[in-house]
Structure formats: C-alpha cells, structure tokens
Amino acid sequence: MPIGIQDYHTPATLDEALDLLGRYNGSSRVVGGGTDYFVDDARESGGQPPHALIDVTGLQGWQEVRREGDHIVIGCGATHTRIVASPLVQQGAAALMESCGLIGGPQVRNVGTLMGNIAHALPAADGTLSLLALDGEVAVATPGQALAWMPLAQAFRGPGKSAIDSTRQILVAARFRPTGRSEGSAFARVMRPQGVALPIAGLACRVAVQNGTIERAAIAAGPVAPTPFRAARTEAFLRGKPASADSLTEAIPVLLGECTLRTSPHRASAEYRREVLPALLREAMTRALERAARAA
Amino acid sequence: MPIVNFNVNGQTHPVEVAASDFLATVLRERLGLTGTKIGCNEAECGICTVLVDGTPVNSCIYPALKAAGRAITTIEGLANGEKLHPLQQAFVEHGATQCGFCTSGLIMNGKALIDHNPDPSVDDIKHALKDTLCRCTGYASVIHAIQDAARAQAGGPRTFTPSLPETIEPLNVIGRPLPRPDAVAKVTGAAKYSDDFQFEGMLYGATKRAGVPHARILKIDTTRARAVPGVRAVLTHADVPGKNLHGLVVADWPVLCGDKVRYAGDAIAIVAADTSAIAHAAADLIEVTYEPLPVVDNPVDALKPGAPLVHEVPPVGSHVHGNELKHIFVNKGDVDAGLRESDVVVSGEYQTATTEHAFLEPECSIARITPDGRYEVIVGSQIPYSDRKQVADALGIPEKQVRIKGALIGGGFGGKEDITGQIHAALLARATGRPVKILxxxxxxxxxxxxxxxxxxxxxxxxxxxxRINALKVELWGDGGAYASLSDKVMTRAATHASGPYDIPHVKIDCHAVYTNNVPCGAFRGFGVTQSAFAVESVLDEIARQLGMDPIALREKNALRVGSTTNTGALIREGAGLLKCINRVREAFARDLAAHGRDLNSPRHWVEGNKAYGWGFATAYKNTGLGGGAHDKSEVEIEAYEDGSVEARCSAAEIGQGLPGVMAAIAAEELGLPFEKARVLLSDTDLTPDGGPTTASRQTFVTGNATRMTAIKLRKHLAEVAAEMLDVTPEAVRFADGRVSDDRRSVSFGEVVAQAKREGRDTRLSNEYEAPETRPLGTGGDMHVAFSYAAQAALVEVNLDTGEVACKKVISATDVGRALNPLALQGQVEGGIVMCLGNALTEEYIIEKGVPFTNKFARYKMPNIKQMPEIVNLVVEDPAAAGPYGAKGVGEISSIPTTPAITNAIREAIGVRVTRLPVDQEQLLLARSA
Structure with a gap:
C-alpha cells in the first residue's frame, strides 16, 4: 500500500462515503476490493498517493445483486464470487457469470468487484466486456449531486483511462436488462501462459432469436480498440441471418474488418489475435444461440 | 497508530494498526502468527491465504482495517491442541508438504472448500486451488490429501493412505513410506523460516540496485538517503572491510560495486533503517551517476571480436578469455567420419529460455553480533559452510568468527546456493551494532x-x-550472465550430457560458457542437463521419423547399459536401469492405449473436435554427486541420549527434498531404533559438521553414506558397552526395536547410552565420508560415481483454434537405485515432472537488452494445479554399489525428460517441431496455418 496513506475508511452507507469524499476534496481515493489497485505499482509512480482510501465494498444496499424493475442491478460491493453465485445472473446474464468466473483465482474473486474492474478501465477486462454486450449502464455518485446513470461505454476514455474520477466520484452500480425469452448470452476468452498474466483476447455476446433467425446480436470484444468495443457492423450483419454456423462464418470477415488488432509485447501479436478472434466469435455465439434456443 | 480489535482464531486481540497495513503484516509482525507466509505481495501465489468470515482471501493485499471486527482464521487456528485438523493430518501422511512454505495457503483454501463441500471432486479442488501455487509437490498429493480430509471431516474414516509405486521389500525403516520429520511443524504453521525470526532492536535492510545492465560508476551520492529519519547506516563499496568480491567457484561478484556495474541487479549500496519501508525509501534516494557502456546481451554476440568485455580483467583463478568464462570439450571417436558414414543425418538449432526457480520463499538473511563478539547469520542457504567463508572474507575476519544458522528453506532448487543478502546483512550489523534483517x-x-x-x-x-546412432556433434552456448556463479560446472554438465543416455561411438561436443550483461545464471534442478535433453531428444525424435522407427525402440536400441562407454570415456559397470525404465514405460503406455482401444502399433496422434492429441517419448540421465575429480565429502555427527533417542547432525540443506527423513531413517535403521527416535539437526556451522553443497542430487548419496557410516561406528561403539552389560561379546549384540540384546537378555538403547556416559565414554561420534574418486573431464575413466535414469511418455492436447497446449498425462519410470522412502520419492518425481512441464510450456524469464521485463510473478507463470497432468509414477531400483543401500540421487532426474517428451508429443499431435522454449501457442498456431 502506498506509504502516504493516513486513513482507511470503511463507510457503511453511500451518504457517509460521499460525505468523506467531499471532505477530502480530491485528496482521497475510492477503492473497491483493491485487487488491482494494491498490486499495480505503476499507478503509484504517477502523482502523489492519496491521503486516504475510501473502501466502498460495505455500503448498505450496494453489496448485492438485485432485481429492480426491468433491470438487474449490481452494487459496488458485489464481489465476482457473489455475482457468479447469483441466480439472477446465472439465469439472465450467462455471459457475465462466465466472465466473472474466469477472473483471477478464488481469493481474488472473493474480494475483487466488477465495479472496481470497470473503474480500472482495462480494454480486455472480462466482466466489462460482458456488461457491454448486455447494454449495461453504470451509476455515478458525486457529492452534492443526484445519482447519474450513463451507458457503460461512456465510462471509458482510453486504455486504462476511466471517465470516472476516483478521487471525487463513486461508481456505485451497474444495471442491465437480463436476457429473457429466446435470448442468450455467452463469453469466451484466450489466455497465454507465458509473458503477462492478462487475457489476450475476449469476446462477449448477447443474441435474440426468433423462428431460427437472429433478431438482434450484441457483440463486445477486447482488446481490439483503445476502449472496450462494440462490434456494431458485425451486429448489423448478423441481424436477420439464420441462427446457424454458416452465418457465424460469414460474419468473421466483418468482425475482423471493424476491429483494430494490435500487437502487445509479451502478450500477443496482431496476427495471432486475427487467428483467435474468429474462434472466440464462433465459441461465444454458438453457446449464446444454444441458450437462446433453450430459452424459447 | 490506533488500536483496533482483531478477532483471530476465536480470540480478540487489540492491535496497533496503521491505515496502510495489510492483514498479513498484522498477523505476522504484530500477533506473531508467522504460519501465514508471504510469497509475492501481488495476489499471484496465494500462499498468504487466510479465511475472513470463512472466505479465503490473500492477506498480503487485504487491508488490515477492513478485516477488523471479522472472524479471521489462520493456519494456527486449525489444530485442536495437539490434535491435528484432518487436513493437516492428511497433508502429513500424503507427503503433501515438502519445503512447507506454501502449505498453509493450500490448507486454508482446502478448509474453505471442504467446509462447504464434503465430497469435492478433483475438478472442485483444482477450481478452489487454482491460484495457490506450490513449487515442490506437483499438486497430486495435495489433491489426495484434501479428498481424504473431506471424507474424514464428514465423519468418514480418518485414514490417509497414499497410493505409492511398487518398490522392493523394505528393511525395518529403509524403504518404508514415512512422513517427513518436520511435517507436523509445517502443517501447523509452527515451522520457522528466516523471515519468521524477530530480534529486539532489529533493523531492516534494503539494497540500492543498479537498474542499468552495464555502466561505469562515476559518482555515488548517499547524502539524501542518510538524511532520512530512521536511517541508521548507509554503506557503499568503501565500507567493505575485507574482500569486496564473492563467488562460489571464482570470486568475481562485487559485494558492493564501486567501479562499474555488469547487470541490472548489481548492488551499489545498502541501507539499514528502523522499518523496511524507510530503508527502501532511503535506498531509492541514493543517486548514482553512470557512464553507460555498450550492453552485450547474448552469448553468441559476446564471443565476437570487439564485443564489449563484461570483465575487463579476468577474475583471479578463472579460465576466462574475453567474455568466454569456460570452453568445454568432449571428444569420443571421430565425429566427422561418423557423420559421413551415417545413413541419416538430422541437424537442428534449439534455444532454451532463461528460467527462474520461483521458490515461494524470497531470500532473507538476518545478521547479528552475538555477546561473544561473533557474527551470526540466520539464512536458508543451500551451502552453509560456503556462506560462512564468503561472509568472513568480506568482513575480513576468520571463518570461526562467523556462525551460519540455517533456518528452514522455502524452496531452493539450486537458487539458494549463491550469496544474496548474507554479506550485506552482516555488514549492516557491523555498522550499527544491531540485528539487521534483509528480506x-x-x-x-x-x-x-x-x-x-x-x-x-x-x-x-x-x-x-x-x-544405431553413429555420431553426434553439438555446439552449445550458455548465457552465464554477469558473474560466474556455477556456470563452469553447469555448462560442463550440459556438455557431458549433450549426447543423451546413449552409447554413441563418435561424439564431439563443444561448449561455451559465456559472460553477458544479463542476470547471472547458475544452478537450477537439472543443472544444464534439462537444456541438453530438450535438444538431443528433439533431434532423436526426428531421426526416428526419418527411419520410420518407433521412437521408443530407437531409444532402447541405443540406451546406455552395463558395458557401454559414455561420451567421456567411462565404462558403465553397474546400476544402469535405463532399459528397465524404457520397458516399464512401454508396458504402462500399452495398457493406457489398450484402455482406449488402441495398441502400440496404432497412430500416436488423433483429433477430437477442435483438439489434437499426441504422445511423445523421451529419456534422460543425470549424474549423482559432484564428480569430475572433485572431493565429494560429507561429515555427519550422531549423538546418543539416555532417553533412547539420537540426533544426527550435518550442515546440509533441506530445501524440501527430504534429507532429514533420509538421515533419520538411516540412523534409525542402523541403530535399531524406531524412526521417531532419530532426530536431525541441519545447517548450523557451530553445531553441525560440513555436508558440502546441496546440489548435484548428492545429499542422499554422500550425506546418506556419511550418516550410515557414523551410525555403524556408533553402533559398534555402543555394542562394546552393551556387551559388558550383557556379559557377552560385542559381536553377539543386536540392535533392534530400541533395545540392545543378545539371545537371552536385553537392555534398552537408552540404558546403554547412560552406561556409556557413566563410564566416561563418548556418546557422540562423527565420521567423514568421501565418495569414490572420480576423474576430471578429458582424462577418461569414471567422471561420476553413479547416474540416475528416467524415461517418460507424455500425452498432450493442442487446441486447434488457439494453439493452447495442455499436458494431460505423463507416464514416468525412474531408476533411483533404491527407494529409501517411497513417499518422499513420489513427491520428488511428481514435483519434478510438474516443474519441468513449466519449463516446457509456461516459464520464461524475459530480459531485454539486459533489463528484466519479468519483475513480478504476474509476469512469470509457474504451473498451477489446473495445469498438472495425471502422473503414472513407476520406480526402477537398479542399485549403485557405492550408494547407501544402493540409492542414487533423485532430486533432479525426474525433472529432465518431461520437456522433450512434451515437445515430441506436440510434434506428433500437430506436426510442428518446437525448437525454442517455452512452447508458444501463438507460434504453434501461426506455424500450422502458414
């Protein structure tokens, strides 16, 4: 932990947390499970470490996964373990269950939170991709202002750059409409065991199928752009196509055409990502279509 | 600091806590609960796991204040008094603890699992333990222990019976699967490693590292560091009172650099301060002005004319020419003629990676000045007497003024042979007069x-x-890095083993050990042979393809056997179990194939869905002992006590491999005592005689023999006492079951000891053993006292969409001479195979232009439990006459053939020959689609 940290707060309510944040006026920082923050020393080399940390994993009402009207809401205290175990997520967001189940190991999932991952803004973050494919929204709390919901995509500025200022704002929750009748979702990724312990490509999708035809497809992939990316052209291409393996094969050139594949040293070359992205599309879409068929 | 209540293991403790403290710090440093270990501080290794409200968390990054008020369970909270928790008992009896450093992490995760799941499947266990690393066991014993413990906890039988390989009939103690003597301490968290020791007034040290790989030092400014409150000493090269160079073979490694730096890890200055954080912050404030020098970052470039010199003046006593640290030749027959007359010649170029031991216990030394004015250094070292000499030399004092006190070692694998913080800690203790810990x-x-x-x-x-293999020609370039360490020896072993365990008439091996500005390289389990086996076994596999021959039959045809002559001119006279190993693997392989409706003539590759499968085969051999003309000695002292126990003493390291168990078993066997009555004390240079280095798979052989000879000497000595007590001749006296008897009467062993003491006789004897003489390379004759052999078959699965590789199964047969303890042996074999799997598939220490990219565990992946293959462990016992009860070394052999067995299997599965380690899924996929 940065040597300059003088206080570690564990507020019990959102109001209390916002009050603290307001009083520190930029010299504190919001932290979730800390499983990225406490191990990422690069972060500390830039600028002064905060004076205090405000741990938002214990806020009343924001630790669970719950149903709210048409939406499933995931609070900032919900750990990956809790998300994976939630029947709401298992039934209505299989992609999110799969991705949150792949993050780290059990000890990290027991502590790390999805909202913390989103605040960390990595373009290939597993949970983020799934939430993006689910058309997720996030709620931002700022002292003295009403809770503001925004589309998830607006939460990112660039690789590792969040639009949320963790010294002045709290990412309180995410919400999305769960998959319903004739809908399915899925997530697939590839790791490389040498070099860096980060996923080298991931893809999440959500589909709605009507009478054997893809009525709607949502596809999020990473890292194929500076921020988590929705493959809009591929989605449009698949709309109205038969829910078949052939359609997926035809969609591959479209997907490759709209993704900017880059070479990341010690992780993957652009050529390799070009090879595996089609496999991820096939794998995730096939599973999502199967789920949609079962949900008919 | 505020005082906060912590609820640990059911008790409330008020503790002073800073906002920046993590839970592990509170547990270890404030509450003295040192059973929780820290391996990485980055939530990668998982060994620091504790339970918070029943949930496993990494305590190294869990904020302490977040844990306040919750129920915390640590390893110390599991046993009920003397009664072990079923998990602890099962870990002991399954041999699931070796070095013990990760044990509490494995057990705590296991506890969280079985508390919710009374009957976990193998997959459940792999899921739960995915991010809890163990570098010793290979995980199989861990899985069995957790399953048995779950059953016991759910009310099932409290029996923990490991499944072990068949071995020959045991003696009273030797040959029996006995748990490690230190196992209970390791599973309860009571076992003490260096960092677990605290002293009154202790300071903490930190080292200023070069950061640049090659540069002349123009100026070192320590002013700002000295000004930091809490700093007690800042030392540079000018403050080294004795010799400012250390090294295991050649002293070429500066204690503190003064004129130039040769690699990024060079030490420039050391700081002692009140806390570790202050010491590190102060070290960062030391300013060094450099004149950069050109960097040489690979051995081939380093030998080119005009290459920058790493050592401008050859180190004293070295064979250095330019950057060539040593040039090693092996010649047998006429290789050029041999290649000319061969029907098939296959050539290739192969490259292995720099790899890291990744022992889970980071290096730690504590130095202090004892009341008698001497220096005491507590350290987990593989060569205590060498540490003593190097510390004394640097301090400019006689060796007797230094005491190396070995703590338990949390894994070594060759990586704790060189000096790291020992000298620095002693220098800081000298400067401050206070104990200093460098972690x-x-x-x-x-x-x-x-x-x-x-x-x-x-x-x-x-x-x-x-x-028939007729000729083999190989040239090797080994990247020795900036300092000699054991490069000379390692590359000699790489060279002499570069023709594999085969009888080849014409051999020429030309090997260069080379200085570069990379991290120094030295000993690592396999000692050069791991690398050679990859190259030679790969090319042999291609030969088999060209000849249309079964690769197993090809090895069988050429295997070293009694009557063969090795490439260095040694006649194999005994103990050559390679043919038996090959046969045992082939039989087990055939059984496995039959279970899948195949046989030995079926294709060894197939495709299921998007997965391709293939079997590969490889063999290996590895010398036991130093060999090459070195005097390979060990001295053991055994003291007998009136309570009927003995203590065997030797400065030889236990790095998880099980030496104390071997010594205790031998002493108990020879003195007719129950195993529990033989204690072992290791690695204290004041109390234990020199056992030499723990390297070259030598301790069972050399220290085992020394223990046996000392025990026999003590037995004869006590037989004289007992003979008088029983009124018979000493020859009529027998030692068994803790008693000394003739045909009619008996007295207890303890009574004999008591009588000996009354008579003023010694009850403490020692004996030095020296292994049979060996010959230096190039002079013919026996270069080594014995070889261990192994054969392995590996099944791999390659994902055709992604190139991902998994090793599903390894069938292994190992010739160990004699299995002294089948439980410990199984741990060595399983752990060695999984470690070598990492060498094949995941591990690479990445260094670019002399600057390491691999600076944390997140950038160095050793195998986790999900990557372990199913292992069929077969044991061959072809005895070595000079070994204790016929035993040969086993520490390294199992970890050598796995890499080529895997890469040969990949070749079989998808037709791609891997020529560079580690296997890269990206290259496999791109090579296939090219």
Missing part, C-alpha cells in the same frame, strides 16, 4: 539471484538404417 521483495528476488542458463544448441546426429 527481498519478489521483484528483487527476480532481479538478483542466478537463474537457469538459456542455452543455444546447434547439433547434428547421424544414425544407421537399423537405428
């Missing part, structure tokens, strides 16, 4: 200590149509 953080451990050599091979093998 490396994981990044520093990765940066500093010697690694496994990256070796480049260019080789050609010629064979006749009938499969």
């Amino acid at each position: 490396y953080r994981r990044d520093e451990s990765l940066l500093v200590h010697p690694k496994r050599h990256a070796v480049r091979f260019v080789l050609s093998i010629g064979a006749m149509k009938d499969g």
Whole structure:
C-alpha cells in the first residue's frame, strides 16, 4: 500500500462515503476490493498517493445483486464470487457469470468487484466486456449531486483511462436488462501462459432469436480498440441471418474488418489475435444461440 | 497508530494498526502468527491465504482495517491442541508438504472448500486451488490429501493412505513410506523460516540496485538517503572491510560495486533503517551517476571480436578469455567420419529460455553480533559452510568468527546456493551494532539471484538404417550472465550430457560458457542437463521419423547399459536401469492405449473436435554427486541420549527434498531404533559438521553414506558397552526395536547410552565420508560415481483454434537405485515432472537488452494445479554399489525428460517441431496455418 496513506475508511452507507469524499476534496481515493489497485505499482509512480482510501465494498444496499424493475442491478460491493453465485445472473446474464468466473483465482474473486474492474478501465477486462454486450449502464455518485446513470461505454476514455474520477466520484452500480425469452448470452476468452498474466483476447455476446433467425446480436470484444468495443457492423450483419454456423462464418470477415488488432509485447501479436478472434466469435455465439434456443 | 480489535482464531486481540497495513503484516509482525507466509505481495501465489468470515482471501493485499471486527482464521487456528485438523493430518501422511512454505495457503483454501463441500471432486479442488501455487509437490498429493480430509471431516474414516509405486521389500525403516520429520511443524504453521525470526532492536535492510545492465560508476551520492529519519547506516563499496568480491567457484561478484556495474541487479549500496519501508525509501534516494557502456546481451554476440568485455580483467583463478568464462570439450571417436558414414543425418538449432526457480520463499538473511563478539547469520542457504567463508572474507575476519544458522528453506532448487543478502546483512550489523534483517521483495528476488542458463544448441546426429546412432556433434552456448556463479560446472554438465543416455561411438561436443550483461545464471534442478535433453531428444525424435522407427525402440536400441562407454570415456559397470525404465514405460503406455482401444502399433496422434492429441517419448540421465575429480565429502555427527533417542547432525540443506527423513531413517535403521527416535539437526556451522553443497542430487548419496557410516561406528561403539552389560561379546549384540540384546537378555538403547556416559565414554561420534574418486573431464575413466535414469511418455492436447497446449498425462519410470522412502520419492518425481512441464510450456524469464521485463510473478507463470497432468509414477531400483543401500540421487532426474517428451508429443499431435522454449501457442498456431 502506498506509504502516504493516513486513513482507511470503511463507510457503511453511500451518504457517509460521499460525505468523506467531499471532505477530502480530491485528496482521497475510492477503492473497491483493491485487487488491482494494491498490486499495480505503476499507478503509484504517477502523482502523489492519496491521503486516504475510501473502501466502498460495505455500503448498505450496494453489496448485492438485485432485481429492480426491468433491470438487474449490481452494487459496488458485489464481489465476482457473489455475482457468479447469483441466480439472477446465472439465469439472465450467462455471459457475465462466465466472465466473472474466469477472473483471477478464488481469493481474488472473493474480494475483487466488477465495479472496481470497470473503474480500472482495462480494454480486455472480462466482466466489462460482458456488461457491454448486455447494454449495461453504470451509476455515478458525486457529492452534492443526484445519482447519474450513463451507458457503460461512456465510462471509458482510453486504455486504462476511466471517465470516472476516483478521487471525487463513486461508481456505485451497474444495471442491465437480463436476457429473457429466446435470448442468450455467452463469453469466451484466450489466455497465454507465458509473458503477462492478462487475457489476450475476449469476446462477449448477447443474441435474440426468433423462428431460427437472429433478431438482434450484441457483440463486445477486447482488446481490439483503445476502449472496450462494440462490434456494431458485425451486429448489423448478423441481424436477420439464420441462427446457424454458416452465418457465424460469414460474419468473421466483418468482425475482423471493424476491429483494430494490435500487437502487445509479451502478450500477443496482431496476427495471432486475427487467428483467435474468429474462434472466440464462433465459441461465444454458438453457446449464446444454444441458450437462446433453450430459452424459447 | 490506533488500536483496533482483531478477532483471530476465536480470540480478540487489540492491535496497533496503521491505515496502510495489510492483514498479513498484522498477523505476522504484530500477533506473531508467522504460519501465514508471504510469497509475492501481488495476489499471484496465494500462499498468504487466510479465511475472513470463512472466505479465503490473500492477506498480503487485504487491508488490515477492513478485516477488523471479522472472524479471521489462520493456519494456527486449525489444530485442536495437539490434535491435528484432518487436513493437516492428511497433508502429513500424503507427503503433501515438502519445503512447507506454501502449505498453509493450500490448507486454508482446502478448509474453505471442504467446509462447504464434503465430497469435492478433483475438478472442485483444482477450481478452489487454482491460484495457490506450490513449487515442490506437483499438486497430486495435495489433491489426495484434501479428498481424504473431506471424507474424514464428514465423519468418514480418518485414514490417509497414499497410493505409492511398487518398490522392493523394505528393511525395518529403509524403504518404508514415512512422513517427513518436520511435517507436523509445517502443517501447523509452527515451522520457522528466516523471515519468521524477530530480534529486539532489529533493523531492516534494503539494497540500492543498479537498474542499468552495464555502466561505469562515476559518482555515488548517499547524502539524501542518510538524511532520512530512521536511517541508521548507509554503506557503499568503501565500507567493505575485507574482500569486496564473492563467488562460489571464482570470486568475481562485487559485494558492493564501486567501479562499474555488469547487470541490472548489481548492488551499489545498502541501507539499514528502523522499518523496511524507510530503508527502501532511503535506498531509492541514493543517486548514482553512470557512464553507460555498450550492453552485450547474448552469448553468441559476446564471443565476437570487439564485443564489449563484461570483465575487463579476468577474475583471479578463472579460465576466462574475453567474455568466454569456460570452453568445454568432449571428444569420443571421430565425429566427422561418423557423420559421413551415417545413413541419416538430422541437424537442428534449439534455444532454451532463461528460467527462474520461483521458490515461494524470497531470500532473507538476518545478521547479528552475538555477546561473544561473533557474527551470526540466520539464512536458508543451500551451502552453509560456503556462506560462512564468503561472509568472513568480506568482513575480513576468520571463518570461526562467523556462525551460519540455517533456518528452514522455502524452496531452493539450486537458487539458494549463491550469496544474496548474507554479506550485506552482516555488514549492516557491523555498522550499527544491531540485528539487521534483509528480506527481498519478489521483484528483487527476480532481479538478483542466478537463474537457469538459456542455452543455444546447434547439433547434428547421424544414425544407421537399423537405428544405431553413429555420431553426434553439438555446439552449445550458455548465457552465464554477469558473474560466474556455477556456470563452469553447469555448462560442463550440459556438455557431458549433450549426447543423451546413449552409447554413441563418435561424439564431439563443444561448449561455451559465456559472460553477458544479463542476470547471472547458475544452478537450477537439472543443472544444464534439462537444456541438453530438450535438444538431443528433439533431434532423436526426428531421426526416428526419418527411419520410420518407433521412437521408443530407437531409444532402447541405443540406451546406455552395463558395458557401454559414455561420451567421456567411462565404462558403465553397474546400476544402469535405463532399459528397465524404457520397458516399464512401454508396458504402462500399452495398457493406457489398450484402455482406449488402441495398441502400440496404432497412430500416436488423433483429433477430437477442435483438439489434437499426441504422445511423445523421451529419456534422460543425470549424474549423482559432484564428480569430475572433485572431493565429494560429507561429515555427519550422531549423538546418543539416555532417553533412547539420537540426533544426527550435518550442515546440509533441506530445501524440501527430504534429507532429514533420509538421515533419520538411516540412523534409525542402523541403530535399531524406531524412526521417531532419530532426530536431525541441519545447517548450523557451530553445531553441525560440513555436508558440502546441496546440489548435484548428492545429499542422499554422500550425506546418506556419511550418516550410515557414523551410525555403524556408533553402533559398534555402543555394542562394546552393551556387551559388558550383557556379559557377552560385542559381536553377539543386536540392535533392534530400541533395545540392545543378545539371545537371552536385553537392555534398552537408552540404558546403554547412560552406561556409556557413566563410564566416561563418548556418546557422540562423527565420521567423514568421501565418495569414490572420480576423474576430471578429458582424462577418461569414471567422471561420476553413479547416474540416475528416467524415461517418460507424455500425452498432450493442442487446441486447434488457439494453439493452447495442455499436458494431460505423463507416464514416468525412474531408476533411483533404491527407494529409501517411497513417499518422499513420489513427491520428488511428481514435483519434478510438474516443474519441468513449466519449463516446457509456461516459464520464461524475459530480459531485454539486459533489463528484466519479468519483475513480478504476474509476469512469470509457474504451473498451477489446473495445469498438472495425471502422473503414472513407476520406480526402477537398479542399485549403485557405492550408494547407501544402493540409492542414487533423485532430486533432479525426474525433472529432465518431461520437456522433450512434451515437445515430441506436440510434434506428433500437430506436426510442428518446437525448437525454442517455452512452447508458444501463438507460434504453434501461426506455424500450422502458414
């Protein structure tokens, strides 16, 4: 932990947390499970470490996964373990269950939170991709202002750059409409065991199928752009196509055409990502279509 | 600091806590609960796991204040008094603890699992333990222990019976699967490693590292560091009172650099301060002005004319020419003629990676001045007497003024042979008069200590149509890095083993050990042979393809056997179990194939869905003992006590491999005592005689023999006493079951000891054993006292969409001479195979232009439990006459053939020959689609 940290707060309510944040006026920082923050020393080399940390994993009402009207809401205290175990997520967001189940190991999932991952803004973050494919929204709390919901995509500025200022704002929750009748979702990724312990490509999708035809497809992939990316052209291409393996094969050139594949040293070359992205599309879409068929 | 209540293991403790403290710090430093270990500080290794409200968390990054008020359970909270928790008992009896450093993490995760799941499947266990690393066991014993413990906890039988390989009939103690003597301490968290020791007034040390790989030092400014409150000493090269160079073979490694730096991990200055954080912050404030020098970052470039010199003046006593640290030759027959007359010649170029031991315990040394004015250094070292000499030399004092006190070692694998913080801690203790602890953080451990050599091979093998290998020619370049360490010895072993365990008439091996500005390289389990086996076994596999011959039959045809002559001119006279190993693997392989409706003549590759499968085969051999003309000695002292127990003493390291169990078993066997009555004390240079280095798979052989000879000497000595007590001749006296008897009467062993003491006789004897003489390379004759052999078959699965590789199964047969303890042996074999799987598939210490990219565990992946294959462990016992009860070394052999068995299996599965380690899924996929 940065040597300059003088206080570690564990507020019990959102109001209390916002009050603290307001009083520190930029010299504190919001932290979730800390499983990225406490191990990422690069972060500390830039600028002064905060004076205090405000741990938002214990806020009343924001630790669970719950149903709210048409939406499933995931609070900032919900750990990956809790998300994976939630029947709401298992039934209505299989992609999110799969991705949150792949993050780290059990000890990290027991502590790390999805909202913390989103605040960390990595373009290939597993949970983020799934939430993006689910058309997720996030709620931002700022002292003295009403809770503001925004589309998830607006939460990112660039690789590792969040639009949320963790010294002045709290990412309180995410919400999305769960998959319903004739809908399915899925997530697939590839790791490389040498070099860096980060996923080298991931893809999440959500589909709605009507009478054997893809009525709607949502596809999020990473890292194929500076921020988590929705493959809009591929989605449009698949709309109205038969829910078949052939359609997926035809969609591959479209997907490759709209993704900017880059070479990341010690992780993957652009050529390799070009090879595996089609496999991820096939794998995730096939599973999502199967789920949609079962949900008919 | 505020005082906060912590609820740990059911008790409330008020503790002073800072906002920046993590839970692990509170547990270890404030509450003295040192059973929780810290391996990485980055939530990668998982060994620091504790339970918070029943949920496993990594305590190294869990904020302490977040844990306040919750129920915390640590390893110390599991046993009920003397009664072990079923998990602890099962870990002991399954041999699931070796070095013990990760044990509490494995057990705590296991506890969280079985508390919710009374009957976990193998997959459940792999899921739960995915991010809890163990570098010793290979995980199989861990899985069995957790399953048995779950059953016991759910009310099932409290029996924990490991499934072990068949071995020959045991003696009273030797040959029996006995748990480690230190196992209970390791599973309860009571076992003490260096960092677990605290002293009154202790300071903490930190080291200023070069950060640049090659530069002349123009100025070192310590002013700002000295001004930091809490700093008690800042030392540079000018403050080294004795010799400012250390080294295991050649003293070429500066204690503190004064004129230039040769690699990024070089030490420039050391700081002692009130806290570790202050010491590190102050070290960061030391300013060094450099004149950069050109960097040489690979051994081939380093030998080119005009290459920058790493050592401008050859170190004293070295064989250095330019950057060539040592040039090693092996010649047998006429290789050029041999290749010319061969029916088939296959050539290839192979490159292995620099790899890291990744022992889970980072290096730690504590030095203090004892009341008698001497220096005491507490350290987990593989060569205590060498540490003593190097510390004394640097301090400029006689060796007797230094005491090396060995703590338990949390894994070594060759990586704790060189000096790391021992001298620095002693220098800081000298400067401050206070105890000083230097604990490396994981990044520093990765940066500093010697690694496994990256070796480049260019080789050609010629064979006749009938499969006889006729000639082998190989040139090797080993990247020794900036300092000699054991490069000379390692690359000699790489060279002499570069023709594999085969009888080949014509051999020429030309090997260069080379200085570069990379991290130094030295000993690492396999000692050069791991690298050679990859190259030679790969080319042999291609020969088999060209000849259309079964690769197993090809090995069988050429295997070293009694009557063979090795490439160095040694006649194999005994103990050559390679043919038996090959046969045992083939039989088990055939059974496995039959279970899948195949046989030995079926194709060894197939495709299921998007997965391709293939079987590969490889063999290996490895010398036991130093060999090459070195005096390979060990001295053991045994003291007998009136309570009927003995203590065997030796400065020889236990790095998880099980030496205390071997020594205790031998002493108990020879003195007719129950195993529990033989204690072992290791690695205290004041109390234990020199056992030499723990390297070269030598301790069972050399220290085992020394223990046996000392025990026999003590037995004869006590037999004289007992003879008088029983009124018979000493020859009529027998030692068994803790008693000494003739045909009619008996007295207890303890009574004999008591009588000996009354008579003023010695009850403490020692004996030095020296292994049979060996010959230096190039002079013919026996270069080594014995060889261990192994054969392995590996099944791999390759994902055709992604190139991902998994090793599903390894069938292994190992010739160990004699299995002294089948439980410990199984741990060595399983752990060795999984470690070598990492060498094949995941591990690479990445260093670019001399600057390491691998600076944390997140950038160095050793195998986790999900990557372990199913292992069929077969044991061959072809005894070595000179070994204790016929035993040979076993520490390294199992970890050698796995890499080529896997890469040969990949070749079989998808037709791609891997020529560079580790296997890269990206290259496999791109090579296939090219």
